[in-house]
Amino acid sequence: VRKYIARRLLYAIPTLIGISIIVFAISRLAPGDPVQLYTFGIQDITQADVDRIRAAHGLDKPMPLQYITWATNAIQGDFGRSIIYPSQNASRLIIERIPNTIQLAVAALLLQLLIGVPLGIIAALNRGKIIDQIARFFSTIGQAVPDFWMGLVFIIIFSVTLRLLPSQGMLTIGKDQWDLADRLRHIIMPAFVLAFGGIALFTRLLRTETLEVIRQDYIRTAEAKGLTDRVVVYRHALRNALIPVVTALGGVLTFLISGALVIEQVFTWPGVGQLTFQSAVAKDYPVVMAGVMIASTMLVISYLLRDLTYALVDPRIKVG
Amino acid sequence: MAAAHRTSRALVAVFAASILVATGCTTGGPAATTAPTAAATVAVQKGGRIIEGTFSDIRTLQPVLVADTPSGRITDLIYDRLIQADPQNGEPKPRMATFTAGAGGKSYTFTLNANANWSDGKPIIAEDWATGVKAVAMSKITVRKSDFSNIEGFQEFADGKATTISGIVIDPANPKKWTVTLKAVQCDGIFQMSGYTLPAHVFGKYVAAGQADAIDKAAENDNPTVFSGPYKFKEWRKGDQVILTRNDSYWQGAPHTDEYVYKVVADATVLAAQLKTGELNFGTIEPKDLADMERVDSVKISKYQNLGYTYIGWRVNSPTATALADKRVRQALAYGLNMDDVIKAVLFGEGQKQVAHHVPVQWAYPAPATLNAYPYDTAKAEQLIKDAGYTKGADGFYAKDGKTISFTIRTNSGNKTRETLAQVAAEQYKKIGVDAKTQFEAFQGLVTQLQEGHQSIEAVIIGWALGNSVDPYTIWHSSNTPDPATKKTGFNFTFFKSAEVDKAIEEGRSPASGDCSVATRKGHYATMNKILNEEQPYNFGFANNTLAVTAKNLENFKPGPFSAIYNMHEWWFKK
Numbered sequence: 001v002r003k004y005i006a007r008r009l010l011y012a013i014p015t016l017i018g019i020s021i022i023v024f025a026i027s028r029l030a031p032g033d034p035v036q037l038y039t040f041g042i043q044d045i046t047q048a049d050v051d052r053i054r055a056a057h058g059l060d061k062p063m064p065l066q067y068i069t070w071a072t073n074a075i076q077g078d079f080g081r082s083i084i085y086p087s088q089n090a091s092r093l094i095i096e097r098i099p100n101t102i103q104l105a106v107a108a109l110l111l112q113l114l115i116g117v118p119l120g121i122i123a124a125l126n127r128g129k130i131i132d133q134i135a136r137f138f139s140t141i142g143q144a145v146p147d148f149w150m151g152l153v154f155i156i157i158f159s160v161t162l163r164l165l166p167s168q169g170m171l172t173i174g175k176d177q178w179d180l181a182d183r184l185r186h187i188i189m190p191a192f193v194l195a196f197g198g199i200a201l202f203t204r205l206l207r208t209e210t211l212e213v214i215r216q217d218y219i220r221t222a223e224a225k226g227l228t229d230r231v232v233v234y235r236h237a238l239r240n241a242l243i244p245v246v247t248a249l250g251g252v253l254t255f256l257i258s259g260a261l262v263i264e265q266v267f268t269w270p271g272v273g274q275l276t277f278q279s280a281v282a283k284d285y286p287v288v289m290a291g292v293m294i295a296s297t298m299l300v301i302s303y304l305l306r307d308l309t310y311a312l313v314d315p316r317i318k319v320g
Numbered sequence: 321m322a323a324a325h326r327t328s329r330a331l332v333a334v335f336a337a338s339i340l341v342a343t344g345c346t347t348g349g350p351a352a353t354t355a356p357t358a359a360a361t362v363a364v365q366k367g368g369r370i371i372e373g374t375f376s377d378i379r380t381l382q383p384v385l386v387a388d389t390p391s392g393r394i395t396d397l398i399y400d401r402l403i404q405a406d407p408q409n410g411e412p413k414p415r416m417a418t419f420t421a422g423a424g425g426k427s428y429t430f431t432l433n434a435n436a437n438w439s440d441g442k443p444i445i446a447e448d449w450a451t452g453v454k455a456v457a458m459s460k461i462t463v464r465k466s467d468f469s470n471i472e473g474f475q476e477f478a479d480g481k482a483t484t485i486s487g488i489v490i491d492p493a494n495p496k497k498w499t500v501t502l503k504a505v506q507c508d509g510i511f512q513m514s515g516y517t518l519p520a521h522v523f524g525k526y527v528a529a530g531q532a533d534a535i536d537k538a539a540e541n542d543n544p545t546v547f548s549g550p551y552k553f554k555e556w557r558k559g560d561q562v563i564l565t566r567n568d569s570y571w572q573g574a575p576h577t578d579e580y581v582y583k584v585v586a587d588a589t590v591l592a593a594q595l596k597t598g599e600l601n602f603g604t605i606e607p608k609d610l611a612d613m614e615r616v617d618s619v620k621i622s623k624y625q626n627l628g629y630t631y632i633g634w635r636v637n638s639p640t641a642t643a644l645a646d647k648r649v650r651q652a653l654a655y656g657l658n659m660d661d662v663i664k665a666v667l668f669g670e671g672q673k674q675v676a677h678h679v680p681v682q683w684a685y686p687a688p689a690t691l692n693a694y695p696y697d698t699a700k701a702e703q704l705i706k707d708a709g710y711t712k713g714a715d716g717f718y719a720k721d722g723k724t725i726s727f728t729i730r731t732n733s734g735n736k737t738r739e740t741l742a743q744v745a746a747e748q749y750k751k752i753g754v755d756a757k758t759q760f761e762a763f764q765g766l767v768t769q770l771q772e773g774h775q776s777i778e779a780v781i782i783g784w785a786l787g788n789s790v791d792p793y794t795i796w797h798s799s800n801t802p803d804p805a806t807k808k809t810g811f812n813f814t815f816f817k818s819a820e821v822d823k824a825i826e827e828g829r830s831p832a833s834g835d836c837s838v839a840t841r842k843g844h845y846a847t848m849n850k851i852l853n854e855e856q857p858y859n860f861g862f863a864n865n866t867l868a869v870t871a872k873n874l875e876n877f878k879p880g881p882f883s884a885i886y887n888m889h890e891w892w893f894k895k
Binding site: 030031032035037038039040041042044045046048049050053054055056057084085086087090095096097127155159160163166167168169170171173174230264265267270271273275276280281282283287 | 368371377379380382385387459461463465512533536537541542557558559560561581583584585586590593595596597599605636647659681683763764765767768769771772784785787791793794800802809810811
């Protein structure tokens with residue numbers, strides 16, 4: 001297994017290099033110059049000032065050379081200095097916010113699994129009944145409704161109209177950092193909105209898989225043996241139905257990381273997504289690159305974890 | 321003081337409502353509902369927390385590296401300034417220091433207040449101010465070099481050719497007193513020189529000769545430990561909030577409130593909602609939210625004219641929209657747009673029409689009678705177009721030599737005010753036989769194209785936030801015209817050039833005579849504004865009102881045209 005992990009990580013290297021070249025090129029070829037944006041409207045700014053700041057960030061060099069310099073430093077963990085946060089390192093800015101994004105992503109993932117999986121099974125076991133139809137209705141909505149829109153609707157309902165939940169940030173001003181109840185109140189809405197699509201996905205997936213699995217011979221055998229429905233479903237059916245869930249998990253993680261970009265913006269959640277979005281707007285190349293590379297690395301690792309999880313739920317699959 | 325002062329120095333393009341709000345640099349007009357009498361009769365109650373809403377997080381806590389309005393707000397609250405603009409008329413007034421101008425306007429002598437101490441008890445001295453100047457000299461990424469480049473010996477120090485700045489001489493008998501000698505007269509220089517007083521006992525080690533750009537990487541930049549302003553830095557939760565606490569040793573007396581929080585919110589709608597619920601107790605709203613806010617009992621609204629304007633710039637040398645080169649056509653475009661309607665539509669009446677560069681609350685604003693007000697008059701507009709040699713075709717558009725008067729007004733997408741202005745303008749210009757189209761695009765690309773002088777720009781809607789300085793050099797002087805051939809960039813992106821305007825600007829900025837009196841400078845700016853008003857390189861659009869909302873029980877909030885937060889240490893909450 002150790003060998004397998006090492007090999008997978010080795011394969012990740014060309015992927016990451018590819019991503020870095022593409023993002024580097026796209027960010028620089030898109031219209032707009034970061035230093036001109038940074039200095040726009042500053043009284044008495046001179047061409048010499050603009051040129052000096054550009055040189056300080058290495059933006060006066062030819063693009064290929066800029067990339068090589070960036071890559072050389074990035075390998076050593078130095079993603080350069082942010083352009084718009086003048087006294088901050090790009091990697092530090094990103095790393096500081098990773099815990100916030102992980103909190104949100106984990107909360108959303110838990111909601112997806114805790115709601116989506118049981119809902120799918122219940123729907124399958126009650127196929128065609130009212131509860132199945134409700135579940136299917138919500139899973140369709142969840143797939144179709146864009147999350148930023150739902151975020152705004154939730155804010156209007158739960159924050160503005162009902163005044164039940166805070167709409168912005170992670171913590172009420174003046175509350176202690178460790179006030180968990182307050183944190184929970186803040187995370188519930190963004191996490192739920194972020195999770196909604198995934199809940200729908202898992203519900204659909206589990207419903208289809210469970211329907212498939214309960215028609216299998218071994219289930220009939222189990223039932224024939226006189227096992228209770230409960231045992232049949234949970235011990236025999238569920239375990240097999242969960243395999244595609246693990247497959248989907250990798251995709252869901254990707255979605256949670258990318259989806260958080262929008263949700264963090266809507267709920268002013270100070271995570272990596274909010275920072276990367278704002279950096280892209282300001283064309284803060286070093287931060288965009290650091291954000292994308294760190295997210296890509298997390299993704300590569302999450303895929304690896306997914307594949308290792310396969311072995312746990314399905315003894316037929318062996319890694320290595 | 322503060323925010324207004326900061327923006328004062330920056331023309332900071334108003335590219336989003338966020339900046340407008342963050343600017344908060346309030347202006348003029350009736351400070352409607354503030355009640356100064358309350359403070360006089362009721363005993364001040366201590367405590368409470370000011371929570372201000374902003375759309376943008378700060379980016380640094382090092383004043384030398386500030387290039388944006390939110391960061392300026394915070395650094396101005398933790399590092400006090402030598403000079404402040406009078407909140408009502410913008411004139412330079414002593415704050416932490418008094419000043420006297422030397423003969424000929426080429427030197428200034430400053431004396432720091434005897435009570436001015438750092439929060440660690442050390443006195444604030446001339447060397448602290450010099451530390452700020454040296455930091456600017458040595459930084460590779462500051463945008464503030466021009467603040468001090470006029471000081472004798474500044475460049476030599478920046479280039480490493482000298483170990484001290486020869487133009488700064490500290491009084492050997494009084495460490496709180498010093499004289500600054502300038503290379504040339506700079507009438508508005510006093511604001512710029514007000515600069516950045518940094519604790520020498522903290523930052524001195526980064527600006528010693530031979531330290532290169534160590535100041536850019538100083539650990540204390542974003543984790544400051546010693547303060548001169550009314551508040552002390554406590555915490556910066558990035559992307560979320562900045563928390564400041566009361567500075568008990570503040571030289572003007574400890575602030576009445578315990579804390580100040582600068583809270584990032586998603587947008588104007590959220591900001592307005594949070595002002596209503598009391599989650600915020602200070603912020604600036606958009607005109608569309610005003611009527612709703614007026615129904616809220618727990619807040620009060622202060623209105624003042626904003627120190628800036630939104631305009632349509634005409635590219636006078638456009639190779640494609642050649643008609644814009646003709647002054648008569650540009651004048652027709654002023655007569656042909658009912659700006660009062662626009663102000664009603666996009667600002668709900670909270671603004672006023674502009675017909676020249678300076679805004680009414682600035683002392684440089686000329687007597688209105690000297691300017692053409694360009695009242696809405698389609699007949700006159702069409703007559704001017706005809707005078708310019710155009711005839712109306714079957715399609716209803718005017719044309720000359722087979723070329724229709726046609727151009728595209730571009731602006732940044734997402735800014736509803738500007739998008740609406742563009743749409744209304746295009747619609748109304750069609751009525752006077754002008755084929756105007758609109759195009760909305762990303763701010764980033766647009767700004768770069770403007771500054772680089774791209775040929776494709778025909779007309780653009782954008783805004784200027786003006787500051788304490790009335791000097792329009794960066795916007796209107798011909799030397800600030802972009803030049804794509806030499807890759808020179810600049811803010812005079814309509815390519816309007818006038819020797820007379822140049823001369824007026826130069827005389828108002830750095831007169832050969834050394835005469836920086838308001839009366840004389842006012843004459844120069846009247847000349848400039850008269851020409852701009854006549855030539856119409858911009859349709860000068862409108863200046864909007866700032867709509868500041870505070871909790872009803874916040875006392876002593878007395879914003880003036882040039883600053884809203886100059887007296888924040890005196891604000892208090894009535895319980």
